[in-house]
Amino acid sequence: MNADDAPESPAVPREVLAEFERHLRAERGVSPHTLRAYLGDIQDLCRYATEVGVSGVEALDVAVLRAWLARQHSVGRSRATLARRTAAARTFTAYLFRRGLIPDDPGLLLGTPQRLRDLPAVLAQDQVARLLDDMTAEGPLGLRDRAVLEVLYATGVRVSELCGLDVDDLDTERQTVRVLGKGSKERTVPMGDPAARAVQDWLRYGRPELATEHSGPALFLGARGGRLHPTSARRIVHTRIAEVGDMPDLSPHGLRHSAATHLLEGGADLRSVQEMLGHASLQTTQIYTQVSVERLKQVHRQAHPRGAE
Structure with missing residues (x-):
């Protein structure tokens, strides 16, 4: 549901929500996922404010925000959800303040719940070598799959960034790729020889076999010639890891980790x-430094004479 479809609220008029949505899209450049999440969070905040008798946006103070977040905690929302909803509320009140709709910004008085982040699952270096070196690359789809996995691991790009790549984003001489990331921020990422060779093989022998008049400039294509979808890229990674066996099943984000x-x-x-x-x-x-330390501790426990009782 977008802001224009939101129910009318005495606390926040529908047109204010619609302008906030346009602000997130045009000025903040947030991802579609973040846009949906923030709009849902703020619509929930508006419903709560209406329930407790807030009659206008100027009455949306820190007490209302804290009470709303306290309700989220009482119904068992995760720390990650609470952190995101706090961020959404702070973004919304900052927008209202800049628009002159509220006299001060109550979001500045909100604390941010600390997220308890699990250490990401990763493959060992020898497992990655087994995955990439032993992969069969027969036919155009095989060449594509090899290039997809090589680029994901070589560059650490997100799956959405991988699928958004165009052929012109590659610099084969410098072995770099131009990536459009979150918030439409552009960065240049290096990739090594194996990834560069895999991409060149795909472009020379694989992509022409799948390309159609609707392929456009997309670097990676699906079986029907359209731009590769993130869901398909995830399926490729899961399938190829399963073919190797004896290693954890990871998503493209696992290769990034x-x-x-x-x-x-x-x-x-x-x-x-x-x-x-x-x-x-x-x-x-910095989460990745914890992964390295935990792995070092595990090696110490297993290998040191006095590493474990």
Whole structure:
């Protein structure tokens, strides 16, 4: 449901929600997923504000926001959901304040719940080597699958970024790829020889077999010649990992986690990995240092004479 379809609320007029949606789309450039989530969060906030008798947007103060979030906690919302809803509320009140619709910004007084983040699952370096080196690449789809996995692991791009790549985004001489990430932020990411060779083989021998008049500039194509969809890319990764066997089933995001972890294990600095992955915050990248430390502790426990009782 978009803002124009939202029920009328005494707390926040429908036209204000519609303008907020346009603000998120045009000025903030948020992803479609974030747009849906934030709009749903704010519509829920509006329903709550109406229930508790808020009669106008100017009465949307910090007490109402905190009470709304407290209700989310009481019904068992996860920390991740609470953190996102807090971020949505802060974005909304900041927008209202800039528009002059409220006298001050109550969102500034909200704390942000800390998310308890599980360590991401990753493949070991020898498992990745087995996956990529032993993969059969017969026919155009086989060549495509090899190139997809090689690029995902070589660059650490998100699956949506991979599927959004065009042929012109590749610089084969410099072995780099131009990526359009979250918030329409562009970055250039390097890729090594194996990925470059796999992509060149796909472009030379695979893509021409699948391309149609509707393919456009898309780098990776589906079986019918259209741009490869993220769902299909996920299926490719799951299928190819299952073919190897004896390793955890990971999604494309798991290959992204693996790439980041292996970069840090190889001596890369956090800032470089942050830039490569397109993380807005260094704090997001630091999760991979925990993965490396946990793996080191596991090796110590298994290999050191006094590592474990």
